[in-house]
Amino acid sequence: MTLTARVTMVRIGEQAATSTEGDVLSSVGLGSCIGLALVDDKRGVIGLAHILLPDSRDGAGSAVGKFADTAVPALIARMVRLGAVKRGVEAVLVGGAQMFSFGSKTSLDIGARNEEATRSALKGQGIPVRAAATAGSKGRTITVYASERAVTAKEAGGSELSLFGKAA
Amino acid sequence: MTNYTEMQLDALRELANIGSGTAATSLSAMLGRPVDISVPSARALPLAEAVEAVGDAEAEVTGVVLPVFGSIDAIVLLVFSPESAATLVRLLGVDPDDELAASALCEIGNIVGCSYIGAFAAMTGLALEPSPPSLATDMLGAIVTSVLAGAALETDVALLLDSALTVEGEECSFGFMLVPTADGVHELLTCLGMAE
Numbered sequence: 246m247t248l249t250a251r252v253t254m255v256r257i258g259e260q261a262a263t264s265t266e267g268d269v270l271s272s273v274g275l276g277s278c279i280g281l282a283l284v285d286d287k288r289g290v291i292g293l294a295h296i297l298l299p300d301s302r303d304g305a306g307s308a309v310g311k312f313a314d315t316a317v318p319a320l321i322a323r324m325v326r327l328g329a330v331k332r333g334v335e336a337v338l339v340g341g342a343q344m345f346s347f348g349s350k351t352s353l354d355i356g357a358r359n360e361e362a363t364r365s366a367l368k369g370q371g372i373p374v375r376a377a378a379t380a381g382s383k384g385r386t387i388t389v390y391a392s393e394r395a396v397t398a399k400e401a402g403g404s405e406l407s408l409f410g411k412a413a
Numbered sequence: 414m415t416n417y418t419e420m421q422l423d424a425l426r427e428l429a430n431i432g433s434g435t436a437a438t439s440l441s442a443m444l445g446r447p448v449d450i451s452v453p454s455a456r457a458l459p460l461a462e463a464v465e466a467v468g469d470a471e472a473e474v475t476g477v478v479l480p481v482f483g484s485i486d487a488i489v490l491l492v493f494s495p496e497s498a499a500t501l502v503r504l505l506g507v508d509p510d511d512e513l514a515a516s517a518l519c520e521i522g523n524i525v526g527c528s529y530i531g532a533f534a535a536m537t538g539l540a541l542e543p544s545p546p547s548l549a550t551d552m553l554g555a556i557v558t559s560v561l562a563g564a565a566l567e568t569d570v571a572l573l574l575d576s577a578l579t580v581e582g583e584e585c586s587f588g589f590m591l592v593p594t595a596d597g598v599h600e601l602l603t604c605l606g607m608a609e
Contacts, residue, residue: 274554
């Protein structure tokens with residue numbers, strides 16, 4: 246990240262999109278959550294959603310960004326309003342870890358279900374997944390750069406790794 | 414139910430106060446040293462603000478988690494800084510670099526969590542059963558959000574009942590919280606005669 250960059254933190258259940266050069270979107274400390282980055286390279290629009298749970302039909306709450314099935318169309322709509330074209334949008338997934346090793350019966354084993362639900366919602370919208378840093382047991386931070394249309398992931402104590410495009 | 418009145422939060426805070434007092438007594442017996450507790454807080458927060466209410470999302474911490482099942486479902490989370498984790502483990506006579514350190518911390522989590530939940534059960538008459546603890550060392554944000562994922566299905570508000578335990582004479586304190594599901598909170602308030 247350059248010092249001049251305007252960084253927007255995308256927290257649980259939130260999402261953001263931008264087409265402004267220099268903008269940076271980031272979700273710090275994704276565990277079982279999914280950080281979904283959408284990029285329309287040609288039109289220079291990026292978006293990021295911080296998804297907590299797989300399926301809005303299992304729960305309640307008014308925040309569309311909380312669930313994978315509602316967060317995906319909402320983020321696409323946000324980007325289209327900024328000039329993105331749906332068929333030009335590509336996806337990168339980060340997160341979906343299993344932080345704590347409980348049996349599959351507990352709801353804490355939710356990372357894999359989050360990834361599956363996000364991939365399925367993207368498929369339903371015809372959006373290809375170009376890269377992913379998911380599963381495992383480590384938390385991650387996702388960062389999306391508007392200028393470069395690039396996506397990176399970073400594990401705790403690790404270095405920032407490029408997943409898509411080239412971050413400066 | 415996603416909004417709580419000040420009176421309801423006070424009642425929950427009082428539960429947390431008695432629970433953490435019991436937990437401190439157990440920890441003190443385990444370590445053979447006095448343990449102080451902070452005044453607990455009961456906070457209802459939008460999910461998005463829950464992580465920063467606990468601390469710096471990027472900070473490396475060790476989290477010990479005990480899921481609780483029974484009349485209500487909840488999660489007990491203990492958060493240790495690397496220094497406090499090392500001190501606690503050393504007080505139990507275990508080398509912090511030894512592979513036993515993780516199970517020693519889990520055992521502390523188990524004792525503290527079970528006595529806290531035991532006090533809750535005794536006060537409310539609810540049947541509450543803690544499951545065995547699990548541990549992860551990672552970014553605070555990753556640990557807290559993974560816990561919230563287990564409790565936030567039906568609500569956009571996270572209820573955190575938290576307090577801090579400090580071992581006297583040592584640079585050692587850790588945070589400690591109960592995150593009930595929305596249904597769980599309703600049950601708790603009903604038992605206290607405080608439900609709407």
